[in-house]
Amino acid sequence: MDTTQVRAAFDTNSGSLLERALFNFRGVVVLMCLVITLLLGWQATKLGFNASFEKMIPSNHPFIVNYLENQSQLSGLGNAVRIAVVNKRGSIYEADYQKILQALSDEVYLLPGVDRTYMKSLWTSSTRWVGVTEMGLEGGPVIPDNYDGSDTSLEKLRRNIERSNEIGQLVAFDQQSSIIYVPLLANADGQPLDYTVLSNQLEALRDKYQSGPVEIRITGFAKVVGDLIEGLQQILLFFAAAIAITCMVLFWYTRCVRSTLLVMGCSLVAVVWQLGLLPLLGYELDPYSVLVPFLVFAIGISHGAQKMNGIMQDIGRGLHKLVAARITFRRLFIAGLTALISDAVGFAVLMFIDIPVIQDLAITASIGVAVLILSNLILLPILLSYVGVSARAAQRSLRAELADASGATKHPLWRFLDLFTRRGWATGCVLVAAVLAAGGYFISLQLKVGDLDAGAPELRADSRYNQDNAYITSHYGASSDVFAIMVKTPVGGCAAYDTLKRVDNLDWKLRALPGVESTNSLAQLNRQVLVGLSEGNPKWYELMNNQATLNMITASAPRGLYNDECSMLTQYAYLADHKADTLTSVVDTVQTFAAENDNEQAQFLLAAGSAGIEAATNIVVKQANREMLWWVYGAVILLCLLTFRSWRAVTCAVLPLMLTSILCEALMVWLGIGLKVATLPVIALGVGIGVDYALYVMSIVLIQMRLGASLSEAYYRALVCTGKVVILTGVTLAIGVGTWIFSPIKFQADMGVLLGFMFLCNMLGALLLLPALAYFLYPSARRVASPVGAVADSAVTVVAEQKGIVRASVRIAQHSYT
Template structure:
């Protein structure tokens, strides 16, 4: 059937090529309209209770779009006219940035921060520094005194040492302009920066905006990788077609995939750009195998291009299709994770791999069928001739090692020890971020330096809120509810991961203190709801609409306890959530319920929980897909088990590396883990099929292993060396840490996969002699391999292996 399909394809190659050109032009037009952008909502797990809580209350209590701006003086304190003017200027200017929620701008210069005083003239509730700035030394001294005496401000919006002030601002999801946000904030703050005043900015919207600003750099690195791949292919394949055809296959498949994605209305997230190179690597890998096999067919049988193309397509279509099907199935498993971003990545990756069934497995043989020039005339002479000899010697040494009497046992023993060691170290992998700050950027980046400075001054800038959902209006004025919240906050304050916390209970207690001339003995909740109502009313005197919304809704049925965490590492978030859940379970609240969890940390906590719960499931499903596809393709359950060790070694080695170097398993690295299932096994398919092919001719299993390493093994080496080198470009040149780490992980995965395919697969074949490889009787068994120097692949031991022209 495959031979008939191959002959039909080559016979109708002109029609197929014309259709390919027309479709490529159409998809190219569509791909040029593909949007590149990011939506934070895509990173939120659907159906998770934390996300439901966040979406229900984020409009008032603060969303994941919170941005923090810190002004820090180098000498003295911030109570200087120019520093106070800078605070006011930035606060007022934030209202002009697109997407800002004007009711969620809080700073020393906003109307929300107030001073409450009781005097003989009555009770006064006045903004600290609104609408006018203090203009005299006396007014500035009074402002300093009011700030120090107000625990809702001192330590939260003004640092304890009075050298820094914090401005927080929230953005509407549907109005935020992510692409221009970082530049807008920079333009606003730039006039106030000076040698004596530093301005630092952090927040998830800022991260996403900075990533978009790095797109030109990403494109430059991408072009450099394409150039490097072209040079490496030219040096390794030694023919122009060996360079151009794999690149053409990768380019056409990319155009088709991106065109289809654009037609479906999807956008390409910058976080997924490195993943696109992983998928493109599959196109290069299969194209290299086809091109190498084509040259071997022509050399072995002196065949015409059309005949050689038919032979290559009929022989390699099955392992190629099996490899692509495994890749598609493994990445499609990621779609089971209820995170829209990962579902889109899985769908895009599946589409991309799907189009390779034609753009690589069929298109490359079609193009090769027009290659009339002899292999010798097409050789490129700009390479070092020792490169090919070195490759042959290396493959020869591997063949000698595994063909040694004890070679398979030694290889298997070493692999078992490697699996045990990597499994032990892989247990330490971190779910979520493994380092403070943002893992998108390097630790010494400006953003992470700003985050560290804000954390140092204000003991945390990563926001989490616990919602208090009441059963009826005015629930938050009930003494029992407010006291329960106050006790909860006192317990929270003991958590080492929590830097600060605040709620409406703090407002009630602080107003009560102010009404009693600052006596801390009166920092209590009112005994009846009416007293608490009056205390809240006093705080809201001279307020704008929305000033209380950060702590309670308009009818006081729902409120929030706000927490600032020291960082958002996976362990920090996990420990905090666990402690909160334990307290809520052990201390039930009558008339209301605590609901976890909102804010950016609440969203990240939900993501981490989903990844933790689906990690084993996703890997197990991917392995099941591999088992089923292999069992069906080779019509043997034994084949389904045969390739699992390759995948396990690749996965465990990469996870151990991640654990050792502090790379967390998060939303960025999870797709790479799924793709690794396919990466770890593709190389093995070609090795196995070449062993089967040779065994049918010679009946000698060791000779068949040597032949497979000389032919398919060469393609494995070329592909692995090319892609490993190119992936390291991300690690060497990208200023985005997540891109660099993903490139490094992919390079490691490919290196381990290639090594296991070249060493472990032959060892398994020789040790266990699997029936799906040796079950068929050889067509032509000989005591010694055929010798025909025209079609031989020579090794260092002067033995030769070749393709029989009649069976090739």
């Protein structure tokens, strides 16, 4: 019977209601998908790319709640940029240098989004000096009122800076550079701050002013985001390389241009739909979610290749392309749907993490997975039902099956993998997996939460930003990693001796911690002023128990050490870095001190400053990590149970995923990668994506065993049907993301390593550990052969009906059952 007769004999009213609705009206479905693609493609051109400091912080954590409640009373301790202006030829006490510094300070002051109230440089009026003379206390702005650039003015400027307590703060210890401190507002002129524009403006100022005798160095969240956005073009190049590699390998496997292009095209259609839906729903891409479209593409390739392979094999057995598409749809739709729902759940559980940028990533990815159901599970089979595959490719796809039927020796790889359905190899595999799980678990206990490197770990250590950060950290006592403690007091009580004494005690504890470079507080200012009032005698470096003196010093204290109502003090700790250990030691010290010293007169609240916000983020990430895994595994187990209706099958599918998760955390320890906002989603994504492999293999194994085949026979049938595509996609996608290791964006390189590892490890788990577990969990299927299995391994008759009259028999392999 030729393919035309097969199609004529096929009952178009067979199959599920969904199948009939889709394939009996496939022209309408294709037309609708074309219209949707055009509309969403146009919408995708409106997609914005930006980042928000507020979205990077866990707004409901107690530290952040305290910070947000008191934000208006803090001197720009949230999102800020620090611009170091370095004199390459001398010191800051040169007229040309001061002229450039003044001009740059004025231009920065006028940039949109700058919180001008708290901006500070040598040329802002808030930068003042205080001195003691025989006439009493004197003070004024650091820049003399009659400054004219003369030697006399510059010498006076030197004296003012020495008396301003700004050396190590705004002025470098070597006095060859000074800082312009630029706090930023979340909204500029009623619009969210555009970090792309701001970063470009800062770079324009850098180019403008550092062509002369000065060098400009810039740090801060806004600059990190700007550099990440600048690296977006290179990120896209790596995506393009990964897509090209995938296309070449897919063509090498199929030797069919049309099917390769269709699989690639449908996966790219899903990406277009995803990007088009985001602006409609009010979302933007950010430096973290920009990686999601490639993950959606990778998932699409995995499912698309399975559909293409099934249709290709059925066409090779003599079925018409339409019949082959419908049978493949029936056979793999449920497994594919379960896998995609598991993927979506893997993304959706990220919503439980109280960090908006991760929640946005979860929504972005879930949208992408949802559209894959339409593009790769529905649109792809329908398109293949029109174009089919080349006859040569169809026959090539059956080489293993035909060789087996003719009695030829199985492929060496299939013979090797079959060993894991036998007692010895199965036992060894399970024991090795158990040892790896135990060893990986103990290593994973050393996994650090937070950044393990100084500077911006999202960027390479030799990046311009991290070089700038290293310069500022080494030349200033007040680093960009500021940890601020808010000390709440009754109104007017901030200068009380008892309160200042407690603040002073905490100062000493903090300065003794490794990683704390310096501190600043109203208590410390009182000590310094008292020395000044005592002719500079260091023996008076003490906190005097004289309320009148304390009140006098407090009245002239600079802005930022206490608020207008004198109801809150701000205590600063300047850290050498924001590594996990540094932040943990500071948080533990302050919390212990607060528990012992809080009273009605003073409450020590955490935390503000960039390091304080980072510490809160680390705490949330640590809490969310285990909760996230419980949720994702609970959902995956439930979905697998609904699909397989067998706890044994669920165990075979899920245990390899758990092993991969454990080993991934151990790998992070070995590579020195911390658990943070950028890496937290990887493990959840790996579980969601990795379950695809197990579902496609286990579904065929389970069906074959239920038909009477032995485990060996069932596993071999799964290998030639879906297993080889699992190998194909696992290796291909691992290579694709492996190219990310060369990215200038370090967190992309880290994600590439981790995702590549999880792709490969999940693939090996589905091919090695799954059959080994099945050997022990399905003792009745251990026999090598069975009469029923022999029948299953031969051809069976698929009966197609046409209006109950026409019946035709089509001999196809067992896995193409209806």
